[in-house]
Amino acid sequence: MALIDIRSLAMEEPQSFFTSMIDIVFLLLIFFMCATKFRQLEQRLDAFLPKDEGQMAVPVEQMKKPDEIRILVADNVAARESGNFNVKAMRTATYYLGSKDSQPLSDVNQLEPPLRAAAAANPDQAVIIVPADEVRNRDQLVPFFNIIAAMDVAKRAGIKNIKFQAPRQDIVPTAGGG
Amino acid sequence: MAMMNIRSLAMEEPQSFFTSMIDIVFLLLIFFMCVSEMARVENEALTLPKALSAKEDKDVVKGRQVINVIYSYDQRTGRVDQGYVVRGQRYTLQRLTDFLKGRAEAAEKDEKGVSKLQVKIRADARTEFQFVQMAMVACMKAGVWNLSFGCEPKKPR
Numbered sequence: 001m002a003l004i005d006i007r008s009l010a011m012e013e014p015q016s017f018f019t020s021m022i023d024i025v026f027l028l029l030i031f032f033m034c035a036t037k038f039r040q041l042e043q044r045l046d047a048f049l050p051k052d053e054g055q056m057a058v059p060v061e062q063m064k065k066p067d068e069i070r071i072l073v074a075d076n077v078a079a080r081e082s083g084n085f086n087v088k089a090m091r092t093a094t095y096y097l098g099s100k101d102s103q104p105l106s107d108v109n110q111l112e113p114p115l116r117a118a119a120a121a122n123p124d125q126a127v128i129i130v131p132a133d134e135v136r137n138r139d140q141l142v143p144f145f146n147i148i149a150a151m152d153v154a155k156r157a158g159i160k161n162i163k164f165q166a167p168r169q170d171i172v173p174t175a176g177g178g
Numbered sequence: 179m180a181m182m183n184i185r186s187l188a189m190e191e192p193q194s195f196f197t198s199m200i201d202i203v204f205l206l207l208i209f210f211m212c213v214s215e216m217a218r219v220e221n222e223a224l225t226l227p228k229a230l231s232a233k234e235d236k237d238v239v240k241g242r243q244v245i246n247v248i249y250s251y252d253q254r255t256g257r258v259d260q261g262y263v264v265r266g267q268r269y270t271l272q273r274l275t276d277f278l279k280g281r282a283e284a285a286e287k288d289e290k291g292v293s294k295l296q297v298k299i300r301a302d303a304r305t306e307f308q309f310v311q312m313a314m315v316a317c318m319k320a321g322v323w324n325l326s327f328g329c330e331p332k333k334p335r
Contacts, residue, residue: 023201043232044326140308145227155231
């Protein structure tokens, strides 16, 4: 008759399997790495189009009211015509506050103090961002990040009402672009 | 003198450990699920403009429409390609306008009958502004007013 040696069973060393635990920890690590990266990477800037004024663009001259501040964004024409792609693609614009007769501002942050003062004086202060270029019909070619920079400064200055100039009716972007 | 029992070693049954293999397969599966989800869902790989005042992209209305305005440069030909991409498909301006009209019609309306459709324009930082402008005009024509721009967070200097 076979007998079980109870003493030898009781003395067996307890074993711990860490492999699965490490795998699960690794999985969780990868999951959270992915998730946090997504959260950090993308944000948004809200921009509301006219809700009640309807479904069509209004000419700037009609839209402009005395209390509106215009930020003119002038493209860098020399860089735009450059043969160097990096110079061309990341060209920074020159900004004017009010009109082209005002002082040209190469740094967008220079717009902040006057805009902040305007927002403090009038909480409903409106700002209109207008791409403006020396060359006629070419002012819409300014790289988008320059427009966002102007919008960002206006938002930081406390301006809530930010508008954009409507494009000219005769300009339709070509699929290939420039 | 202790002697090694060579016969018992040679006769030992070979063991296969499948646990690690299953774990690795599981990891790969999750990795590819994530990657394919990113590719399938609306976001194209773009260099977004940076903004300090941008806020976290949460409180998103269900069914928000994302429009990508892409920008790519072919070093060989020197050609720049710009255009609209929605859910991986290239759209012309006219097609985009029609598509947005359809989406705005189908979306919930507020008490004034204005569509509650939310649109996010993810435009590459280098894109000519006219492409973004025309996308905004397409939104206006479709009766969409709730608009936002995709941005990357900028660190304060």
